[in-house]
Amino acid sequence: MLKLGVFELTDCGGCALNILFLYEKLFDVVKFYEIKEFHMASSFKEHDHLDVAIVTGTVSTQRDLELLKHARSHSNYLIALGTCATHGSVQGGVEGKIREKLEKVYGTKANPMKALDSKPITEYVAVDYALPGCPYDKDEIYQVLMNIANGVEPPKKDYPVCIECKLNEYECVLVKKGIPCLGPITLGGCNAICVKSGLGCIGCRGPLPKDANPAGEFEILKELGYDEEYIRKKFKTFARGELRW
């Protein structure tokens, strides 16, 4: 049996919850893994060296950082799960200094709870596998865990959402309807689920690491009549920092 821990830093809870949404497949997972820590699902907790640690969320407090360091130093294989962990996601995209943000929200610059500027875990520790998605497709984490259990390094996806959109034969919302769609510059793996609803991809799996052409996308959206500020905000929603185009 492999030992597994699920560690939740600051996030919406969705990436941990999505594991529970595996339903019957979760019972397959526990045939290979003994869950040593998963605070959303269990009161059971045992400090032990882990074969696999799953970490969700951003580092947004000193406590998050300590938990992350604990997970890293007590595991052989660490999975950054979800866009918060891999790219910073929505809270990572909020600009400004932490004390200024605290003042706007809580009315004081005091920081007794030791909040930090929200960053993805990849900025603090080395990760063995990064699976983005807000949330990721639950079958992906199932496959990754099964691959690891079978001693196979899980494959990494490297294609845009557009590929899955074409495979599903959905109508291109960007070209045909002029809806802003980030599919061409966003990492695939979601099966183009938002385009299935006739809506544009909002980029929740983060930018495609290579071969993408954000400058081209930027120009297309501008030609469609969207202003630069709108496009810039849209590009930056899930990924911290500037996209270079």
Place this chain on the structure above:
Amino acid sequence: MVSIEIEAFTRVEGNGGAEIVIENGHVKEAKVKIFEGPRFFELLTLGRHYYDVPDLEARICAICYLSHSVASVMGIERAFGVEVPEEIKLLRELALIGEFLESHALHLYLLVAPDLFGYADAIRMAHKHGEIVKEGITIKAFGNYIRETIGGREIHGINVKPGGFGRYPTVEELEKIEKNSEALLTFAKRSVGLFASQEFLGARAKYYVATDNYLYGNKLIASDGESFDYFEHIEERSLPYSFAKQSLYKGEVFMVGALPRLMLKGDMLTPIAKRLFEDHKEKLSRGYVSLNNLAQAIELVYTLERAKEIAGMLLDRGVKGENVPVEPREGEGIGYVEAPRGALIHHYRTDDKGRITYSNIITPTAFNHAMMELSLHEEARKRYGEMSESEFIQKMEEVARAFDPCISCSVHVVKL
């Protein structure tokens, strides 16, 4: 002075804990500490175009993402003076029903039931009580089917839009919802019996607060007969030991959630749920917060009955699938929705281009923060010295769990 630390609540969504302060052998204070980091959602939406805002707000919480996107859409539509037809209202209600089924089933069967049977979690409980766990998972999966069909995805779908939907459900999907909600009623009714047996825990709230309709509304109502906009009677304060703010109604501790909903709006229930409510009314009116679990079980019955009604109505009249045009304007609007764990508020101001200039979100867990402290305090007073520290902590966790807290939601209550 000594403290008993509940380091981190388990089997709840998010990161929070509590400190029970003991002085001279007596429980002096209970503090609920939310250490989930701040997420600054109101800053995130500032200056954003209204059309993208519900998708961002959904990310506040995965368990109740549709409550957030529906509340957001309603706030935005009110700011623009947009009225949507009955069909869109019914589909939004159906979306909220899917969320209740998913969230209540998760909470009751996977998070609370292990307490009733004495297990650390539902997976360990499943060895002996597999049937119960399976029934819960089936209801939860059905709730998620509705969330995916109407919301666009199990978690963080973007199908709920100002003015309507990206995609409307097909006849087959509505038929499936109609059929399954009927079939699952047996399980839901059984859960009422199960959770009716739970012991009384926690405090009793002085006031209950809910929205004026069962799953959403135009105003808030309270148990003293008041009908009001939230800012008229609810005040917030920041705490030095928590990222969540605390709210008071007319200066007093109050509660939102399933129990307040039943006690304030029990006459709106569907037939079977109403009968079950009447059967347990005497017990529920005792008011202890652990009865929130029983109230959620009755709501499982209600939402299944109502899902069947709504799917039937939509099938009878046929889904037109037409969105209402949305014209941005300078305005202000509040969306009131019942999230599974209680009343939720999204309040916006917009400029003439439809960009957000002001945003205030108050979540049910923030509303319940003071009530949770009061409940932990009372329970701690009863239990301190009566049991081992580990049993004591377990009881405290059961009290917190009864609120079905959603901590991710609670860490960004703000006015800008």
